[in-house]
Amino acid sequence: xxxxxxxxxxxxxxxxxxxxxxxxxxxxxxxxxxxxxxxxxxxxxxxxxxxxxxxxxxxxxxxxxxxxxxxxxxxxxxxxxxxxxxxxxxxxxxxxxxxxxxxxxxxxxxxxxxxxxxxxxxxxxxxxxxxxxxxxxxxxxxxxxxxxxxxxxxxxxxxxxxxxxxxxxxxxxxxxxxxxxxxxxxxxxxxxxxxxxxxxxxxxxxxxxxxxxxxxxxxxxxxxxxxxxxxxxxxxxxxxxxxxxxxxxxxxxxxxxxxxxxxxxxxxxxxxxxxxxxxxxxxxxxxxxxxxxxxxxxxxxxxxxxxxxxxxxxxxxxxxxxxxxxx
Amino acid sequence: xxxxxxxxxxxxxxxxxxxxxxxxxxxxxxxxxxxxxxxxxxxxxxxxxxxxxxxxxxxxxxxxxxxxxxxxxxxxxxxxxxxxxxxxxxxxxxxxxxxxxxxxxxxxxxxxxxxxxxxxxxxxxxxxxxxxxxxxxxxxxxxxxxxxxxxxxxxxxxxxxxxxxxxxxxxxxxxxxxxxxxxxxxxxxxxxxxxxxxxxxxxxxxxxxxxxxxxxxxxxxxxxxxxxxxxxxxxxxxx
Numbered sequence: 001x002x003x004x005x006x007x008x009x010x011x012x013x014x015x016x017x018x019x020x021x022x023x024x025x026x027x028x029x030x031x032x033x034x035x036x037x038x039x040x041x042x043x044x045x046x047x048x049x050x051x052x053x054x055x056x057x058x059x060x061x062x063x064x065x066x067x068x069x070x071x072x073x074x075x076x077x078x079x080x081x082x083x084x085x086x087x088x089x090x091x092x093x094x095x096x097x098x099x100x101x102x103x104x105x106x107x108x109x110x111x112x113x114x115x116x117x118x119x120x121x122x123x124x125x126x127x128x129x130x131x132x133x134x135x136x137x138x139x140x141x142x143x144x145x146x147x148x149x150x151x152x153x154x155x156x157x158x159x160x161x162x163x164x165x166x167x168x169x170x171x172x173x174x175x176x177x178x179x180x181x182x183x184x185x186x187x188x189x190x191x192x193x194x195x196x197x198x199x200x201x202x203x204x205x206x207x208x209x210x211x212x213x214x215x216x217x218x219x220x221x222x223x224x225x226x227x228x229x230x231x232x233x234x235x236x237x238x239x240x241x242x243x244x245x246x247x248x249x250x251x252x253x254x255x256x257x258x259x260x261x262x263x264x265x266x267x268x269x270x271x272x273x274x275x276x277x278x279x280x281x282x283x284x285x286x287x288x289x290x291x292x293x294x295x296x297x298x299x300x301x302x303x304x305x306x307x308x309x310x311x312x313x314x315x316x317x318x319x320x321x322x323x324x325x326x327x
Numbered sequence: 328x329x330x331x332x333x334x335x336x337x338x339x340x341x342x343x344x345x346x347x348x349x350x351x352x353x354x355x356x357x358x359x360x361x362x363x364x365x366x367x368x369x370x371x372x373x374x375x376x377x378x379x380x381x382x383x384x385x386x387x388x389x390x391x392x393x394x395x396x397x398x399x400x401x402x403x404x405x406x407x408x409x410x411x412x413x414x415x416x417x418x419x420x421x422x423x424x425x426x427x428x429x430x431x432x433x434x435x436x437x438x439x440x441x442x443x444x445x446x447x448x449x450x451x452x453x454x455x456x457x458x459x460x461x462x463x464x465x466x467x468x469x470x471x472x473x474x475x476x477x478x479x480x481x482x483x484x485x486x487x488x489x490x491x492x493x494x495x496x497x498x499x500x501x502x503x504x505x506x507x508x509x510x511x512x513x514x515x516x517x518x519x520x521x522x523x524x525x526x527x528x529x530x531x532x533x534x535x536x537x538x539x540x541x542x543x544x545x546x547x548x549x550x551x552x553x554x555x556x557x558x559x560x561x562x563x564x565x566x
Contacts, residue, residue: 188431188435191424191428191431191432191435192432192435194421194423194424195421195424195432198421198422198423198424199419199421201383201403201419202415202419202420202421203432204402204403204404205381205382205383205403205404205407205413205415205419206404206407206432206433206435206436206479206483207403207404207405207407207408207435207436207483208404208432208435208436209404210404
């Protein structure tokens, strides 16, 4: 399947559309109740988690599953810095991102040693499980199985347990990180990321430092997901080790695939749809998991390139630079 | 007339895959500005020789001296940085990137205004690529893909261009076009080391040749001196 690249007019339109969406979203608290707002806040977190994941497995083409480890690192970093060191939660977001980036650096070390494919998958899965073990067995720091609650806090005189305030903060962080990732992928660096995925040896032979490209992508992925972890910690108010296990990883993976592997737009769509879906399925008690699985399978069979491919067919403004359609 | 100092000196080069030796003490020079072609039967070590020069395989022993710098054993990206670019037999293009993106990847390490100027020069050399600059390379014909591969190598402004079977899989008509491309590259002073099975192209485009057999240099000379006596070369290679 081939896609038409957007014209310069369409690219301008895309820029307007990119900024119009968050501006319109600013109005959502006016039209939602507390429950819906909570779900929308969860969507924003899922967007960042899926974005970080798709960068590594979709754009860079490395079968690495350390995403949930980055997420847990970010969430625990934020909770520990808030609860143990008394840092304002808002300040813990970039710090959680930095620690997530450190997790990305550690995860990339396996890829940089030439470990690929299923072997990389197993090693990074083990990294995630190791982190979960660490949360469980460092009780003085993490609270062990009891988890770690975040202290009550106010910002601008409003409690941070207020979902509307959280929404505006989450939205700002999400827009900044999505835009930064888009810019990164549209740059020369994005071209190098795609080249590494297509043919690593040929890329290296063009004097492109493939190791640095791999390392930077993992670090940026870790940063984005680490920041998402900090948002999650405040979103739920109490972090538990169980939140960062295989179930979360599988759900994130499903979001990546349903949205469209390696697509930023796909990450957003996959996260939004699969965060909302379980809420609709609550109408079918006892059958939620079955329906959820069937719907995900049906989407993947009908649209192997994910939901983003639908929009790309509608208009070239949804075509992402250096995005590769696999057919 | 004095012979100029060689740009590339290969000395007693040994390369093998596992325990199987492919090159067994090959020794030859490439002079600045010339096109040297490596001839030989399949398995004689021609492509391995190019791969050793550009770092895709590491020599077990011997020396690859490029403009006085020892490059044997360096990684491909370091060798590329010294000014050696290869157009491999498989072309190694990025099929879903556009022609222009493929070309720009060849100059990734440079940057600045200079890239646009070099890109313009490549488009002047290959006007067909300029017409197809926004097309994914997978949609191009074999000949056009070969132009992209050569153009991408030229984007790095190489001092030595390695061409591994540039006529591979191309029509006889396009082989003539390849020969013309090599002529213009020579006019521009690009030094080339080429592997070519098509003897007509090899003798049409090269200045000198050497014959490899079982990983050793067994013959060589000036192409003009061999004009009209291709049969002797064929006997040397295959019999």
